[in-house]
Amino acid sequence: MKNIKLVSLFVVLFLSLVSFSTLEESSKYKCMIQMTNYTGEGAYVVISLINPDGEYEETLYVQGDDDEWYNTVESWWNFYGKKRQNIDAITGATISGGQRAITVIDIEDNKIDTGYKLRFETAVENQEYYTTDVEFELTSDNVKTKIEGQGFIRYIRMLPQNN
Amino acid sequence: MTISIWRYSHLILAVISSLFILIASVTGAILAFEPISNQLQPFAIEDGNMVSLAEILPTLQQNYDEVFTVEIDKNNFVSTSVITKEGNSETFYINPFTGEKLGEIIKKAPIFEFATNLHRSLFLKTTGRILIGVVSFLLFIIAITGIQLILKRQGGLKRFFSKVVKENFEQYYHVVIGRYTLIPIIIITLTGVFLSLEKFNLLPDSKISHNYPEPTEIDNPLEIDNFTIFQDIKLNDVTSVEFPFSDDIEDYFIIKLKGKELLVNQFSGEVVSNQNTSFVALISNWSLILHTGQGTVIWSIILLIASLAILFFMYSGFAMTLKRRRATSKIKNKFTKDNAEYIILVGSETGHTFNAAKLFYNALIETSQSAYISVLNDYSTYNEAKQLIIFAATYGEGEAPNSASNFKQLFKKVNPQQNIQYAVIGFGSFMYPDYCKYAVEVDLLLRNHEKFDENLPLFKINNQSFEEYKLWINQWNHQNNLDLKIQFKRPKINLKNLKEFRVVNKTKPNIDNSFLVQLRPLKKSKFSSGDLLSVFPEVDFIERQYSIGKIENDILLSIKKHEFGVCSTYFNNLKVNSIVKAKVKRNFDFHFPNTTSEVVMIANGTGIAPFLGMVSDNANKIKTHLFWGGRTKDSLKLYKNIIDEALNEQKLTNFYTAYSQEQKDKIYVQDLILERQELLSQVLDNNGIIMICGSIAMQNRVLEVLNIITTRHLNKALSEFESNSQLKKDCY
Numbered sequence: 027m028k029n030i031k032l033v034s035l036f037v038v039l040f041l042s043l044v045s046f047s048t049l050e051e052s053s054k055y056k057c058m059i060q061m062t063n064y065t066g067e068g069a070y071v072v073i074s075l076i077n078p079d080g081e082y083e084e085t086l087y088v089q090g091d092d093d094e095w096y097n098t099v100e101s102w103w104n105f106y107g108k109k110r111q112n113i114d115a116i117t118g119a120t121i122s123g124g125q126r127a128i129t130v131i132d133i134e135d136n137k138i139d140t141g142y143k144l145r146f147e148t149a150v151e152n153q154e155y156y157t158t159d160v161e162f163e164l165t166s167d168n169v170k171t172k173i174e175g176q177g178f179i180r181y182i183r184m185l186p187q188n189n
Numbered sequence: 190m191t192i193s194i195w196r197y198s199h200l201i202l203a204v205i206s207s208l209f210i211l212i213a214s215v216t217g218a219i220l221a222f223e224p225i226s227n228q229l230q231p232f233a234i235e236d237g238n239m240v241s242l243a244e245i246l247p248t249l250q251q252n253y254d255e256v257f258t259v260e261i262d263k264n265n266f267v268s269t270s271v272i273t274k275e276g277n278s279e280t281f282y283i284n285p286f287t288g289e290k291l292g293e294i295i296k297k298a299p300i301f302e303f304a305t306n307l308h309r310s311l312f313l314k315t316t317g318r319i320l321i322g323v324v325s326f327l328l329f330i331i332a333i334t335g336i337q338l339i340l341k342r343q344g345g346l347k348r349f350f351s352k353v354v355k356e357n358f359e360q361y362y363h364v365v366i367g368r369y370t371l372i373p374i375i376i377i378t379l380t381g382v383f384l385s386l387e388k389f390n391l392l393p394d395s396k397i398s399h400n401y402p403e404p405t406e407i408d409n410p411l412e413i414d415n416f417t418i419f420q421d422i423k424l425n426d427v428t429s430v431e432f433p434f435s436d437d438i439e440d441y442f443i444i445k446l447k448g449k450e451l452l453v454n455q456f457s458g459e460v461v462s463n464q465n466t467s468f469v470a471l472i473s474n475w476s477l478i479l480h481t482g483q484g485t486v487i488w489s490i491i492l493l494i495a496s497l498a499i500l501f502f503m504y505s506g507f508a509m510t511l512k513r514r515r516a517t518s519k520i521k522n523k524f525t526k527d528n529a530e531y532i533i534l535v536g537s538e539t540g541h542t543f544n545a546a547k548l549f550y551n552a553l554i555e556t557s558q559s560a561y562i563s564v565l566n567d568y569s570t571y572n573e574a575k576q577l578i579i580f581a582a583t584y585g586e587g588e589a590p591n592s593a594s595n596f597k598q599l600f601k602k603v604n605p606q607q608n609i610q611y612a613v614i615g616f617g618s619f620m621y622p623d624y625c626k627y628a629v630e631v632d633l634l635l636r637n638h639e640k641f642d643e644n645l646p647l648f649k650i651n652n653q654s655f656e657e658y659k660l661w662i663n664q665w666n667h668q669n670n671l672d673l674k675i676q677f678k679r680p681k682i683n684l685k686n687l688k689e690f691r692v693v694n695k696t697k698p699n700i701d702n703s704f705l706v707q708l709r710p711l712k713k714s715k716f717s718s719g720d721l722l723s724v725f726p727e728v729d730f731i732e733r734q735y736s737i738g739k740i741e742n743d744i745l746l747s748i749k750k751h752e753f754g755v756c757s758t759y760f761n762n763l764k765v766n767s768i769v770k771a772k773v774k775r776n777f778d779f780h781f782p783n784t785t786s787e788v789v790m791i792a793n794g795t796g797i798a799p800f801l802g803m804v805s806d807n808a809n810k811i812k813t814h815l816f817w818g819g820r821t822k823d824s825l826k827l828y829k830n831i832i833d834e835a836l837n838e839q840k841l842t843n844f845y846t847a848y849s850q851e852q853k854d855k856i857y858v859q860d861l862i863l864e865r866q867e868l869l870s871q872v873l874d875n876n877g878i879i880m881i882c883g884s885i886a887m888q889n890r891v892l893e894v895l896n897i898i899t900t901r902h903l904n905k906a907l908s909e910f911e912s913n914s915q916l917k918k919d920c921y
Contacts, residue, residue, distance in 0.1 A: 054276070056255075058434045063396035068387060094306075094314075118294070119281075125398040126431065128257040129272070130278040152315050152389070185435055187272075 052134040054187035055169055059146070060126045061090075062180045067151040068120025069178045070095055072102045073131060076161070078141035082106075086131045086144075098149040101157045106110040123178075130187065138164050148178040196591075199334040202327050203506055209311075214499040216308035217377075223301045224264075224482040232266040232292060237285040242430065242444070243419035247412070248288040260429040260477070263484030267424065270292060285424055322385030322809055328499075329378035332371050339368060344586050344623070351912030354618045354652060356541055356641035359505035359512075368761065370498040373491050380476035387473055395469035397450050399462040402578070404438040406457040416458030422441035422446070423435075435559035443574075450569035513540040522561050523554060527572040529561035532609075535625065536565040536581040536593030541653055542616045543592075544578040549662075552673035565631075570606055576644060576669075577611040580630055587626030610644035611635045614661060618652050625649040644668060649889075656921060657885055669785070683731040687725070687770040688714060692763050693743055698750050700823045703795055706760055707771055708744040718802030719919065721778035722746065723772045726755045734774070736882055736919055738802030740831070744773075747798035780917040783809060787877035789869060791891055792859050794882025800920065801831045807840040818847040818858030818887065858883075859890040862898075869895065873910050880917045890921040 050145045059071060070090040077083040082105035088096075121127045133144075146160035156177030162168050172183045203210075232454045238261070245267075249256045251272035260268050271278040282291040297305075306882040310317035318821035342364065343349055350368060355361040413419060426446045430503055433440035433455040441461065442453040448471070452462040480487030526532065533550050537543040546562060553560040561571070565579065582590045589596065615628025615634065626648075632647040645668055650657045662675055690708035708722075726733070731842055732758040737744035750757040763769065782788065783804040788811055790800045804813060811854075815832070819825055825832075825846065848862045862869060873879065879895070881888050895916075896907040910916055 056434070063394065063398055065394055065396070067385075105518045124398075129433065132273060142843070183434055187276075 031097040033097045048111075051136075052132050054130050054132055056185040056187055057087075058126055058130065058183045060180045060182070061120070061121055061123055061178055062124040062175070063152070064153075064178055066153055068121055068152070069150045070099055070120075070177070071127070071131075072099050072147045074102060074147070075095070075133070075137065076132055076143040076145050080143075083142070084172045085131055085132070088116045089127055089129075089152045091116055091118050092120075095151060098155055099147050100149075100155060102147050133164065133169075138166055138169065141162075146175070146179060147180060148175075150178060150188070154178075195334050195337045199331055199338060199904045200506070200510060201502060202331045202334070203503070205504060206324045206327040206331075207507075209320060210328055210499060211503060213308060213321065213328075214312065214496045214503075215326065216304040218493055218496035218500075219300060219304040220308060221489050223298075224484065225486050225487045226298075226488050227295055228264055229485070230295060232265070232282040232293075233264060234267075234284050234291075236285065237267060238265050238423065240285040240424050241400055241420055241424045242424070242427070243414045243416060245285050245288065245424065246419065246430065248286075248412075249283075252288040256432050258429055258431050259427075261427050264385040265816050267560075271369040274413070287558060315574045318385060318388060320384060321431060322389075322553050324889065325378050325381035325385065329375060329382065332374045335367055336371055337362060341584070341586075341588075343857065348912060349796050350657060352759060352914070356539060357512075359508045360539065363505040363509065365438070366501060367496050368545075372497050373495040373530070374499065376479055377492065377495060380480040381683065383476040384471065384480060387476075392469050393467075394441075395467040395473065397466065397470075397747060399450070399452050399464060401452075402461050407438070410456040411458050413663075416453065418444075418451070418453055418458055418460055423696045425690070432902050436512055443616065476528070509539070511588065515540075520562055522563075524559045524561050526561050526563070529559045529571070530573055530575045531558055531560040532574045532577045533560060534565045534568060534588045535562065536579070536582045538582050538590035542580050542582040542590070542708075545614075545616065545650075545653070548675050549578065549580075549673070552662075552675050557672060558671075560889060565589075565596040566599070568596055568599045568603060570603055572606065574607070574609050577609050577635075577641070579611065579613045579628075579847060580629040581613060581625075581631050581636075582615065582616045583623060583625055583627040585631075587623035589627055591625070593631075596631070597634070597777075600638075605638075605640040608640050608642060611641045612645040612656075612665065613647045613649060615649045615887070616653060617649060624651075628634075638868050644836055651889070654885065660885070671701075687772050688712060689743065690769045690771060692765050692769065693769050695760075695765060696827060699827050700762060701794070701820050702750040702762060703824070704748055704750065705827060706746045706748060706763065707740070708746065708771075710744070711743070711768075714773060716744065716773045716775070716808060717780050719781065720776045721774040723774055723920075724756055724769070725771075726759050726760075734921070736779075736796070738797040738798040738800070740802055740805055745798055747795035747801075749795050776919065779882075779917050781806065781880075782878045783811070785811065785878050786875050787812040787872045788814070789877065789879045790815045790831070791858060791862065791883075792816070793879045793883040793887045796887075796920070797828055799882055800874070800880070801828060802840040804835040805831055807822060807835070810839050812842045813840070814843045814845065814872075816845045816847070816858050816861050816865075818849065818861070818883075820850045820852060822846055824848075837893060857890065858887060859894045862894050866898045869898050872900060873915060874903055876913075876915065878915055878917060879910075882919045 032159055055075070061069060068090065071088070072085065074082050074089040075086055077082040081175060082102065085102070097107065117127075117129065142165055143161055143163045145155055145158055147157055149155040149157040154177060159177040159179045159180050160175045162173050169184045172181050173179050195795040209213035215897055218280050223766060244258065246256075248267060249259065249271065254274050255272040255277065257270040261725070262268070266282050267285045268280060268282045272278050280294055283289060284291055297674070304311055313320070313322060322342045335918035339349065340346060342349060344351070353361060422444065428445040428447060428462055430445070436455070438454075438456065440455065442455055444451040444453060447464060449465045451460050453459070454461055478484065479488070481882045511614070517620055531553055533546050535543050535546045537546075551564040557650070565581070581593065584590045613628050613632040615625030617628070628647060628649065633642040636643065645664060647663070648661045651659070661676065662673055666672055689711045691711060693708065693709045694705070696705045716737055716739060718737060720737045721734040722737050722744060724733050724735065735746045735748065738747070746760070748757050748760050752759050779799065790813065791798055792815070800815055804815065807813060817825075832841065836844060845861050845865065847856045847858045848854045849857055891909060899905050899907050899910060
């Protein structure tokens with residue numbers, strides 16, 4: 027009995043270790059953002075990970091490096107603006123109408139099929155702001171598809187990286 | 190009248206927008222360095238833009254795990270966005286031949302970032318952008334009104350680039366620099382306006398949308414280096430290439446070229462859609478290049494110069510306005526119009542004529558005369574007036590100057606109560622075809638009016654010459670038995686800058702009291718015939734200038750002794766080996782032309798000095814004719830040796846003389862010229878040069894005769910040759 031307890035303890039420990047290590051495991055996804063043919067300035071695009079409670083969990087990608095305009099991405103700014111953590115994935119220029127941008131984003135594997143969502147917010151200087159230009163649940167199907175946008179984004183396409 | 194409107198709007202717009210223009214041009218000047226510094230980066234590979242897509246695309250696919258885009262910027266730097274073999278997503282410049290990384294993408298320097306922000310939005314976001322857009326448009330209007338003002342001033346499009354009369358530093362360079370930078374400034378402002386419109390979605394939609402065809406299965410996929418379309422396109426024509434997102438048949442290569450955009454099937458190499466870039470998009474692209482100078486150092490430098498020029502215009506424009514205000518505003522009359530005997534009326538455009546008139550007014554008041562000064566636009570009746578003296582400038586093509594715009598109408602309405610004597614002085618420049626035209630018109634108006642009697646005939650003053658003005662004052666004094674003394678401001682001199690010269694030779698005064706002085710510089714000194722020697726006699730330290738004739742390395746001066754002449758007496762008292770302190774002033778406008786076909790020199794009296802130097806220096810034996818007017822045959826003896834020698838050595842082709850005192854009828858040098866009019870017209874027609882040196886009175890007579898000759902033989906006004914720099918003058 028003692029042994030069983032000990033074994034089960036080890037099993038639990040082992041399992042939790044395993045599960046912890048799987049927590050760290052993540053995959054890369056190629057993501058293309060295709061803009062509609064709107065006119066005017068380039069758009070600021072922010073991709074965030076939203077947890078099952080509908081709250082911001084992590085900023086995965088920011089397109090546009092002029093932080094003067096970050097506060098126009100209002101909803102995200104409420105989350106990010108307070109903490110201002112460093113974001114790895116800030117790229118240079120904004121993308122204007124008709125253009126596309128391709129980026130590679132890292133998503134932890136345990137966020138897939140567990141109620142997490144991916145949100146694409148867009149804002150253009152002197153124009154509208156779309157809180158959920160694109161938002162979809164992270165399912166193993168969705169990360170391979172094309173999803174239509176509501177605002178400045180015509181569609182986004184995701185593709186798991188091959189390696 | 191029209192001029193005032195142009196000048197008024199030019200000024201008002203400049204005042205309103207000055208602060209913004211100041212910011213925009215300072216930041217613009219800073220930003221001009223960005224494309225220059227970018228161009229100097231080592232990322233452009235020689236002949237790299239001749240690489241075809243069929244070469245570069247497979248190379249990149251081999252070097253990197255995945256390729257997203259290839260871009261060629263305006264500096265011909267090729268960059269790519271890839272996933273490296275290490276799995277990192279990166280963007281960097283590459284060598285188009287090998288696909289290897291050359292360096293990181295240039296990050297905008299903080300100073301340029303700051304300047305850009307200030308330049309386009311003043312850190313005020315949308316409000317700032319609107320402001321800057323509007324100011325850009327205002328600056329465009331300012332440039333247009335500026336061109337209009339130059340056209341008026343120069344007298345038409347053909348004379349746009351002809352010589353500008355120098356009134357003062359600000360005016361001269363405002364016009365001269367304006368002529369060359371107005372075109373770039375118009376380009377900058379128009380493109381600026383266009384870029385603003387674009388940012389505010391005020392332009393028609395210019396985006397390309399492709400028609401995606403129904404995909405068909407490809408049986409035999411080709412390698413991309415075998416795509417004919419890729420073999421045909423060189424990087425030269427490419428703006429960017431976007432790789433297909435996946436190997437789905439519906440994902441295409443998007444090739445953006447200069448002027449069109451292609452969709453290329455990633456398996457067959459077939460062009461499935463080909464759309465031309467819209468006109469608006471092309472204009473936008475050109476606006477960006479022209480406004481920012483991206484990719485060209487030369488245009489960036491022009492933009493820089495234009496920005497600095499705007500700063501100069503702001504300074505010189507406001508300085509001119511202030512001066513003009515000052516010249517016209519400070520009229521403090523001691524007498525009212527109805528109790529002054531002398532009425533001075535002024536038609537002035539830039540304020541210079543006003544200054545001349547005020548000197549006259551002050552001189553009248555000094556001698557206890559009752560005088561009243563005002564502008565021609567205030568013309569009225571004058572109860573006590575005995576004399577009316579009108580100072581009239583001319584603007585543009587004989588138009589009334591600013592402060593006389595209403596005079597002609599007023600003149601018809603006003604009925605003078607008593608007879609008044611009048612004198613008109615015209616201010617103008619020989620360089621314009623309508624020399625003193627407005628003054629001529631005013632003179633005619635008065636002459637034809639029964640209440641006005643001529644006191645002095647119309648007197649014209651060229652280029653605000655003080656000497657001519659003095660001449661008129663003398664005439665006026667003589668006519669009216671007065672002794673007005675005009676107080677001229679003399680420029681201050683720095684006596685330390687004077688150089689020492691030794692007297693080598695000096696002749697005795699001849700029959701006309703003229704003599705020659707030969708000076709040798711003690712230290713090496715640079716001068717040519719036609720330069721001026723400034724001398725400051727100790728009596729009054731007032732500068733006197735003499736034209737230099739350069740004989741070997743000595744200065745030859747020809748001086749006429751005046752009974753009370755301070756300077757001529759000083760020279761006449763000099764002994765050989767005494768030391769003279771003086772300064773050489775270079776006078777490049779009056780040098781002997783070494784590259785012309787033929788030269789005519791016209792002089793009277795001592796004005797022959799520079800020509801003596803020029804002919805004895807004429808090594809190329811350019812055909813040269815010298816016309817000289819003197820009093821008697823004896824007057825010539827002073828110069829005869831030098832002239833004979835030059836004639837012998839064929840450095841002087843012909844020498845013509847006119848003696849005013851040798852025969853019953855006086856013959857002057859202008860009469861000689863009229864006799865040889867074929868020679869003169871032929872020289873001018875063959876782009877030869879005419880040089881005049883001597884007294885102002887002689888110059889004016891000669892210019893009149895020359896004008897007759899050119900009009901008669903060549904059907905052109907003399908001013909055309911003058912603006913073509915075929916006329917060189919040095920008269921006093």
